[in-house]
Amino acid sequence: MARERKFSTDDLYRATKQLLLQNGYEGFSFSLLAEDLDISRGAIYKYFDNREELIINFMKYEMNIFLEELKQIERYDSFEGKLTYLMDLIFKNSTIPQLIEIGQRIPLNEKVKKGIFELENLHLVMYKYLQGFIEQGRKEQRFRDSVPDPLILGVIFQSILIPNHHGISQSEWVRSIKEVLCYGFLK
Amino acid sequence: MARERKFSTDDLYRATKQLLLQNGYEGFSFSLLAEDLDISRGAIYKYFDNREELIINFMKYEMNIFLEELKQIERYDSFEGKLTYLMDLIFKNSTIPQLIEIGQRIPLNEKVKKGIFELENLHLVMYKYLQGFIEQGRKEQRFRDSVPDPLILGVIFQSILIPNHHGISQSEWVRSIKEVLCYGFLK
DNA sequence: GATTAAAGTGACACTTGTGTTACTTTTGTT
DNA sequence: AACAAAAGTAACACAAGTGTCACTTTAATC
Structure with a gap:
């Protein structure tokens, strides 16, 4: 009864890892993450509060x-x-x-x-x-x-x-x- | 012919060091620095472009x-x-x-x-x-x-x-x- | 005391990020 | 075909940072 997911939690984790290692904790943002995965920022909030x-x-x-x-x-x-x-x-x-x-x-x-x-x-x-x-x-x-x-x-x-x-x-x-x-x- | 300085370059460096070690590169900002030294952000720009x-x-x-x-x-x-x-x-x-x-x-x-x-x-x-x-x-x-x-x-x-x-x-x-x-x- | 110039301030326009929400899209179920 | 529900989007209001600039303050010099 649901639409197919455009990105998996694994996709999120993969990109998160890369961005964290590259930019450090303070340099990591949902904006960067969304851009990296070519999705909207709002979509991430469906799975993680912040x-x-x-x-x-x-x-x-x-x-x-x-x-x-x-x-x-x-x-x-x-x-x-x-x-x-x-x-x-x-x-x-x-x-x-x-x-x-x-x-x-x-x-x-x-x-x-x-x-x-x-x-x-x-x-x-x-x-x-x-x-x-x-x-x-x-x-x-x-x-x-x-x-x-x-x-x-x-x-x-x-x-x-x-x-x-x-x-x-x-x-x-x-x-x-x-x-x-x-x-x-x-x- | 000049007004006395409220903060020295050494003051800036001291606070910069502390903030950098505490917050990392991405977590460092002129705003934090100014706040830390109790001066205006604009004053820092008199000495450093960015x-x-x-x-x-x-x-x-x-x-x-x-x-x-x-x-x-x-x-x-x-x-x-x-x-x-x-x-x-x-x-x-x-x-x-x-x-x-x-x-x-x-x-x-x-x-x-x-x-x-x-x-x-x-x-x-x-x-x-x-x-x-x-x-x-x-x-x-x-x-x-x-x-x-x-x-x-x-x-x-x-x-x-x-x-x-x-x-x-x-x-x-x-x-x-x-x-x-x-x-x-x-x- | 008036002048001068450096030191410092505060506000402006701008950018980037946040978290929320009403909305649209997609797809399985009835 | 209509519906339900999850997936995803886009826009809003807000917060925090940037660099600039007209302005005020201060203190040495004339």
Whole structure:
């Protein structure tokens, strides 16, 4: 009993992702989004009350996909297996740390409180999986004792964001980053 | 023969810095700036033609102060001396990497071409000093051969941006980061 | 005290974005 | 064919930003 949709929620999310990464949180607007998808601005309001609503739901969508993959880390028994899987996963999902950063710019107000809460829950789930990995590493005495847990996770997540200005090939770049993170840049 | 100034260029730069770090490039406006300094928007136009002009000049100002300090790296002869000085300098100027990132969001058009060019020149000067440090490290065989130069600089600059969500004390945090960068997080 | 010129203000016309609403289009169901 | 209902549009009133310009304020100089 309904007309066929001109654009899917997936279309919205795809364009949202591109615009967010390109223009940042403050540079994103429904106007840009509508223009990008060649639809009217009003149509978007049929599905999302406002910018924040859309962005939060998009973030939850991205997070869930990422978590689905991160969950698989538990398939690996060995610390090495988990470490390699985690690093590869993060380099494959290199936009996740950027999006998380952007997500933290959403101003918290009554309207979006619930959504933000749910998004933060997903972050906690992510942290839970990561913490499992860290604990195993500690138990097996693999990590430098003097380096705190949050820093281990921090350097892994942040290393994705190092700009490769010199256009070093992806495989070479990733291999080098892994090496620096594990063993440092000094001999 | 002139009236006393209500606000100095330094006042502008101070407020600009704060607003840029808080709101990002797209979230910065002359309106906010004027409000912050309790002056009229029109007054700012007496000194800067537009937002981009102001931001670029502010960036040049910040870069010059930073370069003045970075230059001092050459006072140290030993590689260790230079490395320690560089790390401490970057942690002391932790806003520099953030500001450089923000600066890269300025859209290049005819109006700002000259300013951007001059700002990029300052980046090259910065790179020159850093490259001197890298070369000495290579010559003295201190660096892991398999890690490319841009990545060594990249991890140093990016490490500042790792969010310390758990509020680990500054000194402890900095010490740990140095350790991870030099020797990695694995034993 | 009058003059001068820089410093600062406030209002104007304009642009871009928001959220809402009455409206039109499309398509399956009766 | 008529209808129902969801999908999409276009226009409105509003808010916040821009750049400009005629104006006022202030303080040094004659």
